[in-house]
Amino acid sequence: MERVPVLKIGDILLVSIQIDMEDQTALQLQEDLAERIVVTGCHGVIIDISALDIVDSFVGRTLATIASVSRVLDAETVVVGMRPAVAITLVELGLSLPGIRTALNVELGIEMLARSREDEYADDDEDEADPATVTTP
Amino acid sequence: MERVPVLKIGDILLVSIQIDMEDQTALQLQEDLAERIVVTGCHGVIIDISALDIVDSFVGRTLATIASVSRVLDAETVVVGMRPAVAITLVELGLSLPGIRTALNVELGIEMLARSREDEYADDDEDEADPATVTTP
Numbered sequence: 001m002e003r004v005p006v007l008k009i010g011d012i013l014l015v016s017i018q019i020d021m022e023d024q025t026a027l028q029l030q031e032d033l034a035e036r037i038v039v040t041g042c043h044g045v046i047i048d049i050s051a052l053d054i055v056d057s058f059v060g061r062t063l064a065t066i067a068s069v070s071r072v073l074d075a076e077t078v079v080v081g082m083r084p085a086v087a088i089t090l091v092e093l094g095l096s097l098p099g100i101r102t103a104l105n106v107e108l109g110i111e112m113l114a115r116s117r118e119d120e121y122a123d124d125d126e127d128e129a130d131p132a133t134v135t136t137p
Numbered sequence: 138m139e140r141v142p143v144l145k146i147g148d149i150l151l152v153s154i155q156i157d158m159e160d161q162t163a164l165q166l167q168e169d170l171a172e173r174i175v176v177t178g179c180h181g182v183i184i185d186i187s188a189l190d191i192v193d194s195f196v197g198r199t200l201a202t203i204a205s206v207s208r209v210l211d212a213e214t215v216v217v218g219m220r221p222a223v224a225i226t227l228v229e230l231g232l233s234l235p236g237i238r239t240a241l242n243v244e245l246g247i248e249m250l251a252r253s254r255e256d257e258y259a260d261d262d263e264d265e266a267d268p269a270t271v272t273t274p
Contacts, residue, residue: 005153005187005218007243009146014243016142016153050142081142106144106151 012044018051026062044113050081078109149181155188181250187218217246
């Protein structure tokens with residue numbers, strides 16, 4: 001059975017899906033990711049699907065499950081690198097990947113995760129002064 | 138033909154090899170990487186081989202060629218994530234991957250690239266004071 005590697009980069013886990021997702025591979029990836037989130041304490045998961053020609057309902061469901069499991073473990077998931085043709089086919093099939101955040105590429109995904117993490121902290125410390133609003137006279 | 142995606146993260150290009158490298162795939166990867174180095178101006182390439190069970194002489198040669206091509210384009214290559222069993226087999230086969238730098242995982246690879254980049258800048262500005270060599274009496 002092939003296994004999709006999970007790479008840790010700073011506070012983010014990166015998964016690049018390149019092989020066809022079969023039942024076992026998908027389950028293994030879900031388990032691996034959940035375990036790595038717990039072990040590393042990472043708060044972000046980026047799934048790159050730029051190598052995929054086809055995203056069918058099974059892959060869509062797998063991505064949704066990964067996003068939900070990650071969320072329960074306090075990590076946010078962003079799917080990146082979707083090809084234009086894949087996006088068109090998905091919508092034609094009536095699959096709009098609900099509950100999954102997307103970004104154009106890994107870098108924008110990392111930015112998106114960093115921003116939403118910042119927002120979270122800002123909500124936590126609302127009484128503290130926000131450096132962005134402190135203006136010098 | 139399958140294609141290995143090249144992901145850009147900051148100043149680094151990341152490649153996660155998960156599929157069997159055949160002639161065409163290897164050539165395509167070399168081309169893609171060279172092109173991305175030129176287009177993005179990245180100075181580091183990280184190749185993750187944690188998904189590979191076997192690294193034979195062909196894969197070894199491919200990695201060496203990628204490293205050489207990258208070097209010519211002013212980018213440094215680090216191979217990361219080699220499994221212990223792969224390392225043992227490589228040495229038993231007499232393949233010690235000459236000219237290829239390795240690191241245990243992606244994070245350490247990124248650190249290695251950042252450090253050698255710093256060293257390079259330090260060499261460039263040798264007349265400037267180097268904080269590492271300034272010793273207090």
